[in-house]
Amino acid sequence: MESHEARLNITWSGQNGDLVDPIAYDAPDKDILQWATEAIRTGGVPGITADLNANLTDFVVDRFAATADVPMNRIVLRPKTPFGL
Amino acid sequence: MGVTEVGVVLDLNERPILWHLPEDRTLTSLPDSPDLWQFIWDNRDRISGIAHSHPWYGDATPSHEDVTTFAAIERALGKRLRWWVVTFDRIMTVNWFGPGDLDYGCIAYGSNPEWVAEIREKSKWNLTKQD
Numbered sequence: 001m002e003s004h005e006a007r008l009n010i011t012w013s014g015q016n017g018d019l020v021d022p023i024a025y026d027a028p029d030k031d032i033l034q035w036a037t038e039a040i041r042t043g044g045v046p047g048i049t050a051d052l053n054a055n056l057t058d059f060v061v062d063r064f065a066a067t068a069d070v071p072m073n074r075i076v077l078r079p080k081t082p083f084g085l
Numbered sequence: 086m087g088v089t090e091v092g093v094v095l096d097l098n099e100r101p102i103l104w105h106l107p108e109d110r111t112l113t114s115l116p117d118s119p120d121l122w123q124f125i126w127d128n129r130d131r132i133s134g135i136a137h138s139h140p141w142y143g144d145a146t147p148s149h150e151d152v153t154t155f156a157a158i159e160r161a162l163g164k165r166l167r168w169w170v171v172t173f174d175r176i177m178t179v180n181w182f183g184p185g186d187l188d189y190g191c192i193a194y195g196s197n198p199e200w201v202a203e204i205r206e207k208s209k210w211n212l213t214k215q216d
Contacts (some may be wrong), residue, residue, distance in 0.1 A: 014129065058154070059157060078119065082118075082150055083150065083154060084090060084111075
């Protein structure tokens, strides 16, 4: 994996998996969410059963730069968690 | 810290397993929290629901922000939860009724689980006055 790339981790419907191909670490959130949605719908995420109804509305993108312990950039998709007005 | 919203994650027996007290909570909000999500995910098999306070007297209806968070978390978990909104004098349980993604219904809850007094205490109900 190149230094400008990242592993994309996705959580959907009680399952979690990584997209096989790396993506650009600085890709826009909107693009990442669209790629992830398409990947889930087509069964492109190992560990996540294909789901034509995948809907990542209100999911957020967390980015974690490579460290000595985890030597690759990671991008993690998860649901938002705020409460309030 | 004054009066604030407070969250609590409830286990399958509807007992607290995590008090959610982020430093940046306010009177009207609990901010987005990767740590809260990680806890929910790690404990997804033993969670029945999540409660949060609306630290005032009266209406306990969830906000649009609340409902969209309920829906996103449930889609990620692949299961439905029971959501609770607690004010200083009311308790509401909120569940998805469908068919739409954001079609949640509210039911007034008649009794007081033990943790309700604690969520009110942590929300600093004692700093408020009811006219």
